[in-house]
Amino acid sequence: MSDEDTLADGHEGATRCGFVALVGAPNAGKSTLVNALVGTKVSIVSHKVQTTRALVRGLVIENGAQIVFVDTPGIFAPKRRLDRAMVTTAWGGASDADVIALLIDARKGLDEDNMAILGKLADTNRPKILLLNKIDLIRREQLLALAQEASARVAFGRVFMISALKGDGVKDVTSYLADEMPVGPWLYPADDVSDLPLRALAAEITREKLFGRLHDELPYASTVETEKWEQRDDGSVRIEQTIFVERETQKRIVIGKGGQTIKQISTEARKEISEIADTVVHLFLFVKVRENWSDDPERYREMGLEFPRS
């Protein structure tokens, strides 16, 4: 056996690597699941895949396989242009994926959202698995009935019952998926994330804090971009980010009375970015109005989305 056959994590044999599209209605628990999947050998990235089709949410290395989890937004009846772009991208990502994993909030059962997703999945000939989530909140008999109902509509390769929150059953999902990944080289570095994904991730963290505080007051279209990432001699980094909103009134909301709101957002984001960048972070946030950007094709390309013509 040559050295090349021995992987960084000590596993022997050919490397495998593939994409898993996580599909699910809003609040099914996708983010929680990605967090649960993240172990020591994992980097969360959030940047454009080469094909600019979808967003990478998590990289998991298991048994010699690199599993690239691709996020799909949980919207299924899009009205606005940006939402339509997200949905097109989501299903684009799903149709390229090696496995599509449907995550269902087991308490919701086969409601309208889940029926719509099952309908779409039935038309896709990629391998599929079903993850019934939130089993900590529901009785076993109900779960079995739900698994049967869903399997009658779509041919799932496997059904897993998990609690993303508590971590129950998550390991089994990873092991199964590792075996399903096609043979091929890893697409991302085993350990670290490069500067670019980290910049994008930092922007996403700030966006999360922004919406955490202002979800009712801000349009979904507001974005955050990392403009500057300067390494200082003392090891710390100075990061400048711009929050783009569409109107002057929204800018005022983001800033808040006496700058209170943006200060809080900044403090929360800085803490989390520091943890991920593993260093002291000085974060500077700016708010800019960029009118009608959600009709600008260039912005869609920057986010890795296709621009819908209508």
Ligand SMILES: Nc1nc2c(ncn2[C@@H]2O[C@H](COP(=O)(O)OP(=O)(O)OP(=O)(O)O)[C@@H](O)[C@H]2O)c(=O)[nH]1
């Ligand atoms: N009890 C319980 N709650 C869970 C579980 N998984 C997720 N949740 C909760 O469900 C809610 C939604 O979870 P998220 O991970 O944000 O869901 P999501 O699918 O990423 O949501 P979107 O970003 O809207 O698509 C959160 O309050 C989670 O804490 C679980 O296994 N058990």
